Amino acid sequence: MTGLFSEVFLSALLFGAVTAAIPLLLAGLGEQMSEKAGVLNIGIEGMMLAGAYLGFVGAFYSGSLWLGFLTGAAGGVAVALIMALLCVRIGLNQIVIGIALTLGLEGLTALLHHFQFSRSYPRLPAADATVIPLLSDIPVIGPAFFKHHLLVYLAVALVFGMGYLYRRTQLGLNLQAAGDKPAALDVAGIDVIRTRTIAVLTTGALAGLGGAYLANVGAGLFIPFITNGAGFLGIVLAMLARGRPVWVLFGALLFGVCLSLTTAMQVAGINIPTDVIQMLPFLAVMIMLVLFGRRASLPAALGIPYERGAR
Amino acid sequence: MSIDTAPAAGATALDATSGGATRRDVLHRLLMTLGPILAALVIAGCILLAVGVDPLAYYSYVLEKGLFSPLGIQQTLTRMAPLLFLAAGLIVAFRAGMWNLGGDGQFLLGAVTAAASAPVLVQFLPAWLALVCAFLIAMAVAMIWSLVPALLRAYQGVNEIITTLMMTFLGTSLANVLVKLVFRDPSTTVPQTRTLPVEDRLPRLFETTITSGVLLGVAAIIIVHLVMTRTAFGLKLRIVGANPRAAVHAGLGVPRLTIAVFAISAGLAGLAGAVDIIGVQGNVRADWNPAYGLAVIPAVFLARMNGFAAIGFVFLLSVLSIGGESAARRLGVPNHFTLVLVSIVLIVLALAEYVDHRYNQSRKA
């Protein structure tokens, strides 16, 4: 069979799905950590944008993709620092500040990009793929999954790293306590504010990295508003994953396939508006919610600032 | 568990409509509002300086183009129409402690249905009746769109932040699908809906280009404000928002009220879309999404969910965005700067409230 379902097409589709999924995965994993620790991080879209812009600038001027990832993560952390200061440290409303940060970074990155590059959109050279020997020779699956940038494998490994962190380490226990019963953590002698700050900053780093990947590897360039809701998707993924990193991975892949399908359809010249396909993952999730309408098992203290001694 | 308490806490912190404010209170509130705005202007000015733009020149240009030039003020007032409806919808939702973050999807679906129905209806109905019908259809569609998150929240306790966010992504795509596949104007090459003739649109005010939609918007937000502060229904919603458990204890039908809140909030967002189409745009182009929904949220917060204050902040937002668009063309500062400014105002205001609260506490102690 040729055309739509040829091997080349299928592996390109899956390759694109993975590429599209990675920023969502990183954002989702980051958001998950914040939520576990009791901070609803609506500003994650802004953190991704900061990461995308600074990641691109870093890579563009240094010529090193990895330096770009580093600056991207740093950008995310910088925004997260504001969030941690305002919402964790002094307990301002997390949703208000989150929305403010998202709006602000949307504007700021667009503004900076304008003054840096005017109307030009310089491209980065294509990212080097790390080809995994043997596995990459498997038909269809090989080129789809085993010829990606090294960061992709690291991100997937991170899923399992996070799973280990949450279930097997002291920090994991502390994070969960910070989200479910912060007072208990406090009297156990662990600083709740610090624990939550660690979580929010980690979120910033992961979101920034996700943004940098999106710009540097996924698109190869920065355009204003490039994340286009990826951060919000990360929030949705984190809330649906019920604290399990591996579900973030599945969710991200589902969305990735749909996003990739839209591009593939355009390339193949198929006459369905791409919007139809873009709707699919959301439809799937909404239908699941309606059918299994469960009480979202969110941490008890999510969204509530911690103040010692307050009842 | 859901995060019910978060919006409630937010609502109480920002809810400041107990009547009978003394002159000192008013003065204090004015100071607490204008001070942060001024501070934000200074901080944002520093950003402008950093990118090599003279902030004073920029601000005065924005004010001139958005406020003091005849054309600018007309555009500003016209821009306010949809924003006021959206703000009214958000006031209802936030006061009732529900985070309807799905305004954009509801807005676009309202816009598309209005754009699809109005040109058809005007052909066999008197113009005014056709427009009324188009408004009602837009409102109904947006209400129905909000039903899924509303039911999930009311009966399953599913957090509305996720569901409304997802519904807004869905709604944006669906609006595009509708424009491209269902309501596409066959006579044009660009994908867009049929255009409502200018003479059939909402009348303009006097001899200006200002849409009369702005009056509807002002009326909507004032009605919402009065309902929320002066009626039993509004009080019930505020009880649900401030303490959902007290609402259950007092025998209020919380699930029904929840659905009502979503319906009203989404209905107003749908009307916002309709007023923009029927009053100003005339049609919907594919991939059109002005993203007003998210932009209005800060204005509502800044107004502390007070309707009258919200009119002021929506006006300010419109001046900034109209002026900012002109400045983008003339001074080369992208109008995205407006977003930065709004964001800084919001953060500085939240900080100011915190400091004020702390100061009051320490004075009492």
Next chain:
Amino acid sequence: MSGPSPSAIDSRDIVALEGVTKRFPGIVANDSIDLSIRPGEVHVLLGENGAGKSTLIGMLSGLQQPDEGRILVDGKPTPITSPRHALALGIGTVFQHMMLVPTLTVAENLLLGGSWWQRPRTEELAARVAEITNSLGITVKLHAKVSELSLGEQQQVEILRAMVRNSRLLILDESTSMLTPKGIEELGALMRRLVARGLAIVFITHKLKEAASFGDRISVLKLGRKVGEIPPERFRALGEQEIISEIVELMFGKQKDDPEAVEHPIRTVRAEAAPLLQVADLAVAPTDNAPGLSSVSFDIRPGEILGIAGIDGNGQKQLAEALAGQRAATAGSVRLEGDAIEALSVGERRQRGLRYLTDDRLGEGTVGTFPVSINFFLKQVGAAPFWRGGVEQRAEIDSRAAQLVREYDVRTPSLKTPVARLSGGNIQKVLLARELAEGAKVVIFNKPTYGLDLANTLASRQRIRDTAARGLAVLLISTDLEELLSMCDRIAVIANGSLVGTVANADDARTKVGRLMIGLAA
């Protein structure tokens, strides 16, 4: 200041407080308190709500810092800066409100607090726990989720946690308030074993009998001040009754008897009158964190007070909510003046005269940020004359609210004051005014004096007696046996969601109710 104060630092003290003062906005929670805590002693802190016990604990456990005075640990002035610091000093606290993470297992909770880079040392913990539990004679399910444990079990976990951490000083904050009489005895025995091992214990309670039977030394707090102390030498010399009467004198001034003790009610319930409230075979499904009800039946006649005794969490709240219509019943009937009301909504039942005064005053009884005036009418929103055509009539609301404020003696700066700013006693008055307003026929009081000071407790009880005297039927749910004995005509005991027996409030009621509460036949 009155009362004896141990001024000199004693070398035997492991922790001592010297002139410690702590202020909060509007109140002095602790006013130059001296306290000495020694190994091998159970030091009982006795006082009513608001006496400053919790603040004192807060400072010992590092949650709060004193404004004046100093805390000495091992004779050296040591500011306790954080909970972590307190733990490092060997001070372990079992808080009144459980401080365990419900979604984690017991083992994980015990491991909380380790440095974040460490791996949880599960095996080490298990060995340590086995060693401690064996010597104390308690058993703990290490791998059970905390949310699955009973309150008593959770408390043992908290004590165990303090032991695992090598605490030298164990603070128990109102630890008996949630326990069965048997559980209280066990806790007392455990405390004795712990002090025998050389631990110091600070035991906070407001029950005089517990203080007398478990303590070695008693300090009495009143309105933030320490008003007296009974040192161990004196303590041992006195009998239990003498100790109690001495404490009563310290707490309430020169009174011979317990002020809460009141003559048995001398109301006459007309036995022939038809019951106002009839409940038959009422059942409620259990939920994740609460027991259900099964086959609950009782009648209340006009002018009668029926008490519901039992350990907290045995279905009292479910019963009240099912009667009020807030919680769906799965079976059974509820009749008010003979009419079935089980299918009616909360509002309709209230309309008919069934009133429910909740125990959760700020959580569900009021909207804290709303003005006092509106809180009087939360259950009547939309009703005339306060609303007409759905529009608020502010003048009507304010004049009626002002009247209620006077009638019920609500101390509030103004009608516009947010109700959360009032004291617990005044919030309770707002609720009383709201529920007893015109048209009340049957009133359910759920723990009506919980957390109130003595004056407000006595006032609330008088309101309840007056209510019954007016010919209303009263259901009084309380965990305070003394309260029930002093007010009720009959007392039913609830255990695990069903009524295990009903006792007429006669001379032997105390023993009978007590036996029912611990699972014996009356």
